[in-house]
Amino acid sequence: MTPNPLLIADRLASIRMDLPQEVTLVAVSKTKPVELLAEALDAGQLDLGENRTQEMAQKAAHFDRSDIRWHHIGHLQTNKVKQVVPHAHLIHAVDSRRLLDEIDKRSRNANRNTSVLLQLHIAQETQKHGLDDQGLETLLESLATHPLTNTVVQGLMGMATFTDDTSQVTREFKRLRKQFDALNPGGWTTCSMGMSGDWKIAVDEGSTLVRIGSAIFGER
Numbered sequence: 001m002t003p004n005p006l007l008i009a010d011r012l013a014s015i016r017m018d019l020p021q022e023v024t025l026v027a028v029s030k031t032k033p034v035e036l037l038a039e040a041l042d043a044g045q046l047d048l049g050e051n052r053t054q055e056m057a058q059k060a061a062h063f064d065r066s067d068i069r070w071h072h073i074g075h076l077q078t079n080k081v082k083q084v085v086p087h088a089h090l091i092h093a094v095d096s097r098r099l100l101d102e103i104d105k106r107s108r109n110a111n112r113n114t115s116v117l118l119q120l121h122i123a124q125e126t127q128k129h130g131l132d133d134q135g136l137e138t139l140l141e142s143l144a145t146h147p148l149t150n151t152v153v154q155g156l157m158g159m160a161t162f163t164d165d166t167s168q169v170t171r172e173f174k175r176l177r178k179q180f181d182a183l184n185p186g187g188w189t190t191c192s193m194g195m196s197g198d199w200k201i202a203v204d205e206g207s208t209l210v211r212i213g214s215a216i217f218g219e220r
């Protein structure tokens with residue numbers, strides 16, 4: 001499916017119409033050619049999501065614009081952190097202290113501050129990444145005793161089970177939002193949940209940022 005430019009602008013407009021003003025829309029442009037990203041940018045969509053390090057770096061270099069906010073939304077490997085730090089407005093799926101320490105070190109070396117979200121595992125599928133409740137608590141405790149210098153945890157991120165069972169998806173988002181409220185040390189701003197198939201449920205359950213790909217750019 002090759003969506004035409006007008007379609008992308010229309011789709012963005014229709015999503016924005018249903019999205020509360022305070023909820024951030026990240027247009028997930030992974031695997032899509034730069035021409036389609038350009039159409040989204042022309043429509044005023046400056047938050048873009050990518051899940052591959054190399055692809056994000058290439059697209060950032062292609063556009064070379066400081067007003068684009070690049071979101072690294074996928075699982076990130078420690079050895080790729082160095083490539084991501086210079087471009088990332090927000091790294092969404094951090095799920096270990098080791099990864100955080102690497103992000104902090106690379107940010108320090110680059111003389112930058114990096115914002116991140118911690119990923120909580122809320123889905124039933126076992127293959128999805130993320131911390132369990134205990135892991136999240138342990139990580140937050142470790143941050144309290146051994147703080148980071150150049151990395152700011154802005155909140156939580158999660159992915160619901162891929163299922164038509166909306167009550168299950170609702171339960172999973174509820175759980176994420178509950179942890180967000182319970183653990184929020186005061187400065188957290190972002191509860192990142194909701195994709196093309198479930199973003200309306202996520203917004204109802206208190207999402208502050210939705211990551212929408214195929215509903216904007218077409219199927220991958």
Ligand SMILES: *Cc1c(COP(=O)(O)O)cnc(C)c1O
Pocket residue numbers: 028030051073074159194195196197211212213214215
């Ligand atoms: C691909 C992806 C999305 C967007 O998925 P769509 O179903 O195309 O909206 C959102 N979040 C993450 C983490 C992704 O990897």
